[in-house]
Amino acid sequence: MQDRNGGGLEKGYRQPGDQTVFGSDDEDESEEDVPVKQQQSAGSSRRGWRRRRGSTSTAASFQLYTPDEEKAVVRKFDKRLVVFLALLYMLSFLDRSNIGNARIAGMDDDLHSGPGRDSALYEWALTAFYITYITFEWMALLWKIIPAHIYVSVLVLTWGLTASLQAVAVNYPMLIFLRAMLGIGEAGFTGVPFYLSFFFKRNELAFRTAMFISAAPLATTFASSLAWLIMKLGESGPIAPWRLLFLVEGFPSVLVAAIAWHIVPDSPQTASYLSLREKKVARLRLRREQPPPPHGSSKASPSSALKIRDTLAVFADPVAWLTACIFFLTNMAYSSLPVFLPTILTAMGHTPISAQALAAPPYFASFLIVLATAHASDVMGARSPLLLGHAAASAVGYAVLASSQWLRLAPGSWVRYMAVYPAAIGFFNVVVLTIAWSINNQRGEARQGGGFALLQAVGQCGPLVGTRLYPDKEGSYYTRGMTACAAAMLGVVVLAGGLRWYLRRLNRALEESEGITGGEEEGIALVGTGGRKEGAGFRYML
Numbered sequence: 027m028q029d030r031n032g033g034g035l036e037k038g039y040r041q042p043g044d045q046t047v048f049g050s051d052d053e054d055e056s057e058e059d060v061p062v063k064q065q066q067s068a069g070s071s072r073r074g075w076r077r078r079r080g081s082t083s084t085a086a087s088f089q090l091y092t093p094d095e096e097k098a099v100v101r102k103f104d105k106r107l108v109v110f111l112a113l114l115y116m117l118s119f120l121d122r123s124n125i126g127n128a129r130i131a132g133m134d135d136d137l138h139s140g141p142g143r144d145s146a147l148y149e150w151a152l153t154a155f156y157i158t159y160i161t162f163e164w165m166a167l168l169w170k171i172i173p174a175h176i177y178v179s180v181l182v183l184t185w186g187l188t189a190s191l192q193a194v195a196v197n198y199p200m201l202i203f204l205r206a207m208l209g210i211g212e213a214g215f216t217g218v219p220f221y222l223s224f225f226f227k228r229n230e231l232a233f234r235t236a237m238f239i240s241a242a243p244l245a246t247t248f249a250s251s252l253a254w255l256i257m258k259l260g261e262s263g264p265i266a267p268w269r270l271l272f273l274v275e276g277f278p279s280v281l282v283a284a285i286a287w288h289i290v291p292d293s294p295q296t297a298s299y300l301s302l303r304e305k306k307v308a309r310l311r312l313r314r315e316q317p318p319p320p321h322g323s324s325k326a327s328p329s330s331a332l333k334i335r336d337t338l339a340v341f342a343d344p345v346a347w348l349t350a351c352i353f354f355l356t357n358m359a360y361s362s363l364p365v366f367l368p369t370i371l372t373a374m375g376h377t378p379i380s381a382q383a384l385a386a387p388p389y390f391a392s393f394l395i396v397l398a399t400a401h402a403s404d405v406m407g408a409r410s411p412l413l414l415g416h417a418a419a420s421a422v423g424y425a426v427l428a429s430s431q432w433l434r435l436a437p438g439s440w441v442r443y444m445a446v447y448p449a450a451i452g453f454f455n456v457v458v459l460t461i462a463w464s465i466n467n468q469r470g471e472a473r474q475g476g477g478f479a480l481l482q483a484v485g486q487c488g489p490l491v492g493t494r495l496y497p498d499k500e501g502s503y504y505t506r507g508m509t510a511c512a513a514a515m516l517g518v519v520v521l522a523g524g525l526r527w528y529l530r531r532l533n534r535a536l537e538e539s540e541g542i543t544g545g546e547e548e549g550i551a552l553v554g555t556g557g558r559k560e561g562a563g564f565r566y567m568l
């Protein structure tokens with residue numbers, strides 16, 4: 027039996043009024059041997075085999091799974107994989123940022139072994155984490171080399187033990203050393219958005235990245251709320267509240283590391299919660315997401331080594347560098363406010379217990395809005411419009427905080443506190459959209475891995491600046507730090523606007539080089555790359 031385009035029909039059925047044919051489990055995605063019933067002709071009714079090659083016409087006419095099957099697979103990945111990874115990231119960010127809560131819970135007083143108080147020691151404790159965190163950013167590439175279930179378990183166990191050991195620090199040098207070790211443990215986990223691209227399509231990635239990254243504001247909310255509770259209950263206890271805080275928030279990671287070994291799959295094909303049919307659907311639905319392999323070459327499996335040439339090519343890509351610079355500026359705010367906000371609120375005149383409570387609401391609001399923004403971004407199929415809006419809002423929030431003294435606002439003014447909301451909500455959203463934007467605009471897993479490594483290597487230098495923006499001597503307004511963050515978020519607006527303009531030019535050049543008209547371009551969006559040359563049909567996401 028032949029279809030109207032001349033391609034052989036797989037075993038399956040045709041929906042009335044629809045050209046979509048849903049195949050059986052025996053089919054593959056591009057080129058395969060399929061039994062076809064030859065048309066009966068004079069003196070012949072034999073059956074035979076014929077080689078069918080994928081093309082844009084057959085791709086438009088055939089689908090090897092139903093929409094309901096695809097939705098079921100995505101739903102399982104969301105519930106079983108993304109939610110668990112978000113839990114791990116929440117624990118990671120909790121162990122990283124709870125030092126700000128511990129500081130006003132008595133840590134500063136206990137760890138200063140000599141006379142006087144040197145605020146630079148606290149800043150070095152923050153900086154030590156990011157020095158090793160940046161130095162070991164290359165570990166993000168190991169997601170393609172080491173089986174994910176092993177890699178994740180080792181990382182979580184490492185940072186869980188280190189975070190718990192902060193509870194026994196007797197002075198700042200010991201704490202600084204432990205913070206450096208914590209940075210190594212958490213550095214490899216930055217590759218999770220890259221890992222998620224093995225399971226989700228380009229237009230699905232922002233929301234899943236948001237589900238993962240949104241654990242950061244949720245972790246900060248949890249850290250502030252738990253710190254408030256521990257300080258209330260531990261004021262007369264035998265263990266100093268800040269030591270109990272490190273222990274209670276660090277040790278759960280050690281327990282979860284054992285669970286990660288059994289839950290995290292190495293690839294869609296090793297997910298234990300998928301049936302054989304679902305594993306096939308998981309593979310087939312991503313077949314148009316990557317450029318086709320050269321003719322005659324075998325397909326790379328999700329666990330194969332990265333192609334070094336494609337990975338290094340990213341370093342000559344202006345898109346990757348512009349995205350990394352956006353991430354650098356955003357990280358100046360992203361890394362500093364969560365660890366300094368309790369101190370800033372205390373400087374505003376609030377008690378340490380009140381400051382812990384007041385630090386939670388801005389981050390909980392960020393958690394909710396990050397999810398809504400990422401979903402809207404996926405629906406729009408664009409990252410820059412919402413990124414520009416949130417960056418501008420964050421810049422305005424920081425500008426209000428920076429000009430508070432000039433406006434003669436009282437240190438404890440509610441205007442200053444309310445300005446924290448757009449500042450925090452803005453940079454959390456920009457982080458999510460920037461990560462998804464970076465992965466979306468690199469072709470193939472090798473370039474995605476290289477682009478993500480560059481994004482992290484450059485972007486994570488931002489905290490080296492951010493962690494030194496709020497010295498104690500500049501309280502209670504911290505004008506210099508707020509001004510720097512306002513300028514950084516304004517810089518994000520400029521760079522993101524420039525990157526959007528540049529990507530539009532690249533897309534027009536791609537269309538002209540392929541000789542595509544408006545109608546043909548729409549066809550490519552519906553059909554995919556089919557048998558086109560490598561990279562054909564690819565468009566940068568704006």
